[in-house]
Amino acid sequence: MLGGTFDPVHLGHLRSALELLEILALDRVHMIPAKMPPLRDTPRVAPEERLALLRLGIGDTPGLVADPRELERDGPSYSADTLASLRAEYGDQARLIMALGHDAFLRLAEWHAPWRLFELAHLVVIDRPDFEAALPRALAELIEGREVDSPGALMQRPAGRLLRLALPTRMAISATEIRRRLASDRSVRFLVPEAVEARILANSLYRHR
Incomplete structure (x- = not known):
């Protein structure tokens, strides 16, 4: 599971999803827009337009x-509810993974029922260069004893572990910069897939009204 607003989806999102698929040897990656x-x-x-893009x-x-x-x-797009839905679909023994970026990870303790995420899935954090900085205390307590150092260790059980991964x-x-460029009639070519760019321009999305 790779969630996000995808507002709009861009090549960084898609390349990350593909690399997660390959590195973790996953069957599939569900890219799930948040409502x-x-x-x-x-x-x-x-939301329907972001899904179409x-x-x-x-x-x-x-x-x-x-x-x-x-x-x-x-209601709100709580990741725990989404993971519960995927768990019901794939069964108790499936290896479920929720991938998230480092910025979102730093706020994980503020999420709705964050402990429940680990009951339902593994978490994979897509790291950035300064990932070794100290974590907030509540986050450190939440992940204590859960971190592993390889995809193989992650996959030994259906849920409950954390892996930090550099793609x-x-x-x-x-996406913020893409929206700014669109709002000021600047090109987003080579930032989003061509089909996404064509739909955005055809429907005048992200333009100031």
Whole structure:
């Protein structure tokens, strides 16, 4: 599971999903747009449109799935509820993984029922260069005794562990910057897939109104 607002989906999101698929030898990566992200501002573009852009971005890439389950559920997009849905779908013995970026990881203790995440899945943190900085105390307590140092160790059980992972390709692409460029009529070519760019421009998404 790789969740996010995908506002809009860009090449950094898609490349990260593909590298997670390969490095962890996963069957598939569910890319799940958040309908109402609890700890972020409400996205400017409707969830259904962000899902449509994600589907265009993924195209026919094997192993990547645009998953609408959070859009089909009422209320805030709590990751624990999404993982519970995936766990019910795949069964008790499946190895489930929730991947998240380092910035989101630093706020993990503030999430809804963060302990429940580990009951349902493993967490994989996509690291950045300063990942060895000290963690907030509540976060350190939450992950105490859970960290492993390899994908093999992670996969020995269905859930409950944490792996920090540096992906080979670091693409410093920001959805915030993409929205700014679109708002000021500047090009986003080579930042998002061509099909995503075409839909954004055709529907005048992210333009100031």
